[in-house]
Structure formats: C-alpha cells, structure tokens
Amino acid sequence: MDRLRITGGAALEGEVRISGAKNAALPILCASLLTAEPITLHNVPNLNDIGTTIRLLGQLGVKTHNDSEHTLTLSADSIDSLEAPYDLVKTMRASILVLGPLLARFGQARVSLPGGCAIGQRPVDQHIMGLEALGADIHIEHGYVVAKATRLKGAVIRTDMVTVTGTENLMMAATLAEGTTVLENAAREPEVVDLAEMLIKMGARISGHGTDRIVIEGVKSLRGTEYHIVPDRIEAGSFLCAVAATGGDITLTHAKPSTMGAILSKLEQAGLNMTVSDHSIRAIMKKPPLAIDIRTVEYPGFPTDMQAQFMAMNALAEGTAVMVETIFENRFMHVQELIRLGADIDIDGHTAVVRGVSQLSGATVMATDLRASASLVIAGLAAEGVTTVERIYHLDRGYEKMEHKLRLLGAQIERVSSKGVQ
Numbered sequence: 001m002d003r004l005r006i007t008g009g010a011a012l013e014g015e016v017r018i019s020g021a022k023n024a025a026l027p028i029l030c031a032s033l034l035t036a037e038p039i040t041l042h043n044v045p046n047l048n049d050i051g052t053t054i055r056l057l058g059q060l061g062v063k064t065h066n067d068s069e070h071t072l073t074l075s076a077d078s079i080d081s082l083e084a085p086y087d088l089v090k091t092m093r094a095s096i097l098v099l100g101p102l103l104a105r106f107g108q109a110r111v112s113l114p115g116g117c118a119i120g121q122r123p124v125d126q127h128i129m130g131l132e133a134l135g136a137d138i139h140i141e142h143g144y145v146v147a148k149a150t151r152l153k154g155a156v157i158r159t160d161m162v163t164v165t166g167t168e169n170l171m172m173a174a175t176l177a178e179g180t181t182v183l184e185n186a187a188r189e190p191e192v193v194d195l196a197e198m199l200i201k202m203g204a205r206i207s208g209h210g211t212d213r214i215v216i217e218g219v220k221s222l223r224g225t226e227y228h229i230v231p232d233r234i235e236a237g238s239f240l241c242a243v244a245a246t247g248g249d250i251t252l253t254h255a256k257p258s259t260m261g262a263i264l265s266k267l268e269q270a271g272l273n274m275t276v277s278d279h280s281i282r283a284i285m286k287k288p289p290l291a292i293d294i295r296t297v298e299y300p301g302f303p304t305d306m307q308a309q310f311m312a313m314n315a316l317a318e319g320t321a322v323m324v325e326t327i328f329e330n331r332f333m334h335v336q337e338l339i340r341l342g343a344d345i346d347i348d349g350h351t352a353v354v355r356g357v358s359q360l361s362g363a364t365v366m367a368t369d370l371r372a373s374a375s376l377v378i379a380g381l382a383a384e385g386v387t388t389v390e391r392i393y394h395l396d397r398g399y400e401k402m403e404h405k406l407r408l409l410g411a412q413i414e415r416v417s418s419k420g421v422q
C-alpha cells in the first residue's frame with residue numbers, strides 16, 4: 001500500500017495547474033447514459049474515482065475512448081446491462097448516479113445500495129423518494145434498489161434536505177420525463193450547475209440551476225455533445241490552505257475563483273494575501289495564519305469538503321477556532337491524527353475547538369477519507385521533521401497527482417510504495 005513521506009518546513013513557491021472537478025466529472029460521466037450519441041469530455045481529472053466510474057459504465061456497455069490524458073469520448077449506443085453491482089458501488093457511493101439516467105432512458109435499473117461510509121451514514125432515501133414521485137416503481141431487494149417505470153412523468157419534488165447527488169440524479173432523470181419537473185430545495189453547488197450546463201448542451205431544457213428551484217421540461221431524447229468540466233474548487237482550496245499553513249507564494253492556474261467565494265473569504269480573514277483574476281489566484285503568506293471559525297453548510301456557504309484542510313491550517317494559527325460540521329455526522333476523523341502531529345483540538349459532538357500551536361512535529365499518521373488525507377498532507381508540509389501519511393489510496397481517489405504538484409511548489413514529498421520510492 002502506498003504512503004507519502006513528507007519532510008516538512010519548506011515554504012511553497014511556484015505555479016500549479018488545477019484539475020477538473022471530481023464531483024462535477026462523476027455525474028457528467030453518468031449523464032453519457034442518457035443518449036446513444038457520443039459525448040466528448042475535456043478537463044476530466046485523472047483520478048481513481050473516475051477510473052471506477054468508467055469501469056462501472058463499461059460494465060453497463062458504455063464504450064470509452066481516451067482521446068488524450070484529460071479528454072474522453074463515451075458512447076452509450078449499445079447498453080447490455082442495467083445493473084450496478086455491489087463490488088463497484090461499495091468502493092464509490094457516487095455510483096448511485098447511474099440510477100436516474102438508466103431509469104429515464106431504459107425504464108429500469110438495478111443499483112446496489114451503497115453502504116455506510118467513513119464520514120457518515122449517507123442514505124439515498126431522497127433519491128428514491130424523488131424517483132418515485134416521477135412515477136417509478138421502486139423496491140429494495142437483496143441489497144439492491146430495483147426500479148422500473150414505463151416513462152417517467154414530471155412532478156414537483158421537495159427533498160427533505162439539500163442533497164448534491166440527489167439533485168443531480170433527479171435532474172438527470174427528469175430530462176427525459178414527460179412534462180415538467182420542479183426540484184425544490186435543490187442543491188446550488190457549482191458541480192450541480194456544471195451538470196445542468198452539460199445536460200443543456202445535450203438538448204435538455206433546464207432553468208433555475210444555481211438556485212434552490214430547478215425547473216426541467218422533459219424532452220423525448222438527448223443528443224451527443226462536447227463539454228469542458230469546471231475546475232475543482234476543493235483542490236484549489238486545498239492548495240491555498242497548504243500555502244496558508246507553510247507560508248510562501250503560489251499561483252493557481254486554470255482555477256475558477258467565482259465558485260470559491262466562501263473559501264476565499266475565510267482564507268482572506270486568515271491573512272492569506274490573494275490576487276484573484278478570472279482563472280487564476282496568486283496567494284502570498286508571510287506570517288502564521290489567524291484562527292478562523294467555520295460552520296459547514298450547503299453552497300454558497302462554507303463546504304464540508306474543505307473543513308479538514310482548514311483544520312490543518314487552524315492547528316497552526318494564532319488564536320482559537322471553533323469549527324462546526326453540520327453536513328456529515330462523522331467527519332472529524334482527521335482530528336486524532338492531527339493530534340498525533342501535535343495539534344491541540346477538542347471535539348464535542350459536531351464542534352471542534354482548535355487551539356493553534358506554534359509548531360507541529362512530524363509523525364506517522366493514517367488517512368481515513370479523501371479530505372482527511374489532504375488535511376494530513378497539509379499538516380505534514382508545515383510540520384517540523386518527517387511525516388508519513390499511510391493509506392493514501394483515499395487521496396488518489398480525488399486529488400490528481402497531488403505529490404507531483406506539491407513537488408513543483410518545492411515541497412519535499414515522495415510516494416513510497418511497497419516496491420520502494422517512486
């Protein structure tokens with residue numbers, strides 16, 4: 001199993017290119033199921049979760065061609081299975097995103113129920129409720145969601161909570177339904193907007209995306225198209241937290257700062273000096289960060305996917321930060337590992353109190369989920385001495401070549417596989 005060995009203490013300096021957003025690419029890949037015509041996608045990040053999605057789509061019969069490292073063409077002209085098996089779904093919850101498209105285009109689907117996951121229970125009841133409202137007949141059988149419909153029919157659907165993949169699944173299903181669907185309490189995340197823009201290029205009639213009320217007028221069929229995936233705001237935010245923790249001067253290119261409002265305003269309060277243009281951010285940090293209180297909420301609020309990385313920065317900040325996680329019930333697993341690096345953090349339920357220390361010291365720590373891994377890497381970059389981050393397969397699911405990008409910024413970081421240093 002691969003590990004990362006980081007010798008901390010170096011300020012980050014240089015330029016790094018931000019990849020396409022994982023959480024936009026995953027639903028957009030699944031949207032290829034909605035048409036028999038080819039879909040060409042640019043700026044697809046090269047990640048393990050993307051590989052898993054391509055394998056899942058391949059099992060269903062979707063043919064994928066790698067036009068270049070970040071450009072793929074997918075063709076769902078001959079589908080030979082309507083089942084997403086447990087073996088793939090258990091490794092990636094986003095596999096549930098094939099449910100809506102399969103049901104809408106083929107009238108049936110059998111998708112394994114994802115299990116619980118490290119950051120919380122994460123049920124899919126809202127996806128099921130919404131598809132039932134569109135007229136699907138759904139039951140759970142042997143751990144699978146078994147769904148059938150002749151043709152889905154538009155409906156007004158109000159989810160109990162804001163759900164990102166739930167909104168995406170229902171939006172995709174509604175594109176081919178008969179009549180108009182209104183999604184109320186819809187997610188406003190930039191990744192939802194990106195999927196909507198892609199579906200519109202395929203011929204879907206969608207309005208209101210980016211607000212909490214999305215209206216979809218169903219069409220009979222969708223067509224092939226070409227699309228560029230939006231830049232990854234969480235990857236960009238993670239690099240900014242890293243420079244805020246280590247100090248230095250970095251420039252992110254191919255980013256989309258307009259999707260990063262809450263992240264950038266918190267970093268500014270932390271003392272990060274940023275020059276922002278349409279697609280790039282230059283960030284300079286010459287002193288320790290200031291402690292920043294955080295409350296995770298849905299977009300446009302502060303994202304849960306940045307909580308762990310901000311905690312690494314707060315661990316080294318001047319002052320005390322109160323960090324409240326409201327989206328997932330178990331997203332503080334990085335805390336015990338940060339404490340191993342010398343952080344001073346108490347947790348009480350959904351709240352962590354982080355008292356900044358002047359120095360962290362390197363240790364061996366274990367990654368427990370994707371964003372926790374990024375937090376440990378950031379802490380390791382700032383810590384004195386050597387930090388080894390184990391189980392970095394979590395990191396590889398969602399960050400493209402992170403250690404390579406950090407090396408370009410002058411970090412001393414190497415991947416150690418069971419076969420030796422790479």
Ligand code: EPU
Nearest residue numbers: 023094122123124125126127162163164165166327328370
């Ligand atoms: N929820 C339900 N029932 C549902 C759906 C959601 O109770 O049917 C609850 C969840 O348990 C959670 C809350 O609603 O407490 C919000 O969950 P949401 O459905 O929005 O999360 P998700 O769609 O499963 C996506 C991202 C996550 C990100 C969350 C929140 C993808 C593929 N994943 O998950 O990304 O944390 O939205 O923004 O888009 C990550 O990239 O590290 C990651 C975990």
